[in-house]
Amino acid sequence: MTYESFAYWYDALMNEAPYDQWQSFVQKKLKKYGRKEAKRILDVGCGTGELAIRLAKEGFLVTGIDLSENMLAIAQAKAEAQHVAIEFFQQNMVELEGFSSFDCATIFCDSLNYLLEESEVRQTFSRIYKLLKEDGLLLFDVHSTYKIDHVFQGAVFASNDEEISYIWSCYPLSLPHGVEHELTFFVRGNDGKYERYDELHRQRTYEVAQYKQWLMEAGFAVLEITADFTDEAPNETSERIFFVAKK
Numbered sequence: 001m002t003y004e005s006f007a008y009w010y011d012a013l014m015n016e017a018p019y020d021q022w023q024s025f026v027q028k029k030l031k032k033y034g035r036k037e038a039k040r041i042l043d044v045g046c047g048t049g050e051l052a053i054r055l056a057k058e059g060f061l062v063t064g065i066d067l068s069e070n071m072l073a074i075a076q077a078k079a080e081a082q083h084v085a086i087e088f089f090q091q092n093m094v095e096l097e098g099f100s101s102f103d104c105a106t107i108f109c110d111s112l113n114y115l116l117e118e119s120e121v122r123q124t125f126s127r128i129y130k131l132l133k134e135d136g137l138l139l140f141d142v143h144s145t146y147k148i149d150h151v152f153q154g155a156v157f158a159s160n161d162e163e164i165s166y167i168w169s170c171y172p173l174s175l176p177h178g179v180e181h182e183l184t185f186f187v188r189g190n191d192g193k194y195e196r197y198d199e200l201h202r203q204r205t206y207e208v209a210q211y212k213q214w215l216m217e218a219g220f221a222v223l224e225i226t227a228d229f230t231d232e233a234p235n236e237t238s239e240r241i242f243f244v245a246k247k
Contacts, residue, residue, distance in 0.1 A: 017050070017109065018229065019050045019051050019054060020054070021229050022051050022106075022108045022109075023051060023054040023055060023058070025139065025229065025242070026041070026055065026104065026106060026139060027058065029137060029139055029224075029244050030103075030104060030137065033137060033223060033244070033246065034135070035103055035104065035135070035136075035137060038060075038103035038104055038137075039059075039060060039061050039103060040060070040061045040063070040101065040102045040103050040104075041055055041060045041061070041062050041063070041102065041103065041104045041105070041106065042062075042063050042065065042099065042102045042104070042105040042106070042128075042131065043055070043062055043063070043064045043065065043105075043106050043108075044065045044093050044096070044105060044106065044107045044111065044124075044128070045065070045066060045067075045093060045107055045108070045109065045111025045112070045114075046064030046065060046066050046071075046072075046075060046088070047066060047068075047071050047075070047109065047111075048071055048074045048075050048078065049064055049074070049075030049076070049078050049079055049086065049088070051106070051108060052064040052075065052079070052086050052088075053075075053078060053079055053082055053084055053086065056079070056084040056085070056086050057082075057084055062086045062087075063086070063087045063088075063089065063099065063102075064086055064087070064088045064089070065088075065089055065090075065091050065093065065096065066088070066090065066091075067090065067091070067092055067093075068090075069090050072088045072089075072090055075088055076088050093107065093111070093112075093115075093124045093127070094115065094120045094123050094124050094127070095123075095127070096124070096127040096128065096131065097127070099131045100130075100131050101131070101133050102131055102132050102133065102136060103132075103133055103136050103137070104132075104136060104137045104138075104139065105128045105131070105132060105136070105137070105138050105139070106138075106139045106140065107124075107138075107139075107140035107141075108139075108140065108141055109141075110141060110142055110143050110203065110240070111140075112124065112140055112141075112142050113142055113143050113203040113204060113205050114201070114202070114203055115204070116173075116175060116178065116202060116203075116204045118206075118214075121206070121211075121214060122214050122217065122218065125138075125214055125215055125217075125218035125220065126218045126219075128218075129218045129219050129220060129247055132247045133247070134247060135246060135247060136246070136247045137223075137244060137245065137246055137247075138215075138220060138243070138244075138245045138246075138247075139242070139243070139244055139245075140242075140243055141240050141241060141242045141243070142205050142206075142211065142240070142241050142243075143203065143205045143239070143240065143241075144205065144208075144227070144234065144238050144239050144240065144241050145177045145205055145206070145207060146236060146237055146238065146239065147205075147239040147240070148177045148178065148179050148203070148204075148205050149177060151239060152170040152179045152181075153170060153171075153172055153179060154170065154171075155169075155170045156168065156169050156170070157170075162188065163187070163188050164185060164186070164187050164188070165185065165186045165194075166183060166184065166185035166186070167183075167184045167185075168181060168182070168183050168184075169181075169182045169183075170182075173202055173203075173204065175204050176204075177204055177205045177206060178202065178203065178204040179202070179203050179204075180200065180201070180202050181199075181200070181201040181202070181203070182198075182199075182200055183198070183199040183200075183201065184196065184197070184198050184199075185197050185199075208225060208234055208241055211241075211243060212225065212243075215243070215245045219247065220245035220246060220247060221245065221246045221247075222243065222244075222245050223244045223245060223246055224242075224243070224244035225241065225242070225243055225244075226241075226242045227239075227240065227241055227242065228240050229242075
């Protein structure tokens with residue numbers, strides 16, 4: 001996964017992403033679990049900063065982490081344009097270092113699913129545990145095994161917009177509950193001609209019980225597991241699984 005070209009068109013392609021719902025989820029859980037005075041939030045896999053900026057506007061002190069330099073450059077420019085102060089750093093979530101004393105850490109938009117090895121997920125949980133305050137919360141979401149195995153596999157998604165069009169094809173990855181996304185998109189230039197860009201993304205997920213076990217091994221208490229922006233427990237056709245864990 002590079003996000004090299006994709007970064008510059010990410011917001012246009014993700015214009016229906018539920019950023020407001022993620023923001024609401026964070027504030028709701030901080031209040032529910034006694035962290036109403038929480039201020040410092042680490043947004044892991046922050047992308048172009050959409051959630052980080054929303055949280056900063058609500059008065060949180062936000063630090064954004066992402067692997068993509070291009071994504072972070074866009075995030076920084078957007079934050080400055082909207083007059084919010086956010087610190088952005090280029091780091092791999094598996095190797096987080098140099099931070100401490102956060103009230104909350106978030107990993108949304110299935111960013112955790114880009115870790116293809118079990119050891120990487122476990123190490124990420126351990127790293128985040130160390131940088132949280134006592135009673136600090138880790139909030140994240142992942143694709144369900146149902147979504148990877150039955151919604152994505154063999155599927156083709158397409159959009160034919162005047163400015164940006166794309167074809168998104170999904171193929172099995174040679175790992176359990178893994179998928180390979182081949183994305184080809186066409187961007188219209190000022191001269192009316194279209195330029196083609198290609199991206200390849202790989203994701204993997206695990207059973208809910210496995211994530212829960214790894215969280216507990218890292219030292220977390222798992223407070224809540226829900227699905228699809230509801231307060232309901234996951235079922236066999238849930239697509240996005242949400243976790244709330246406390247240090």
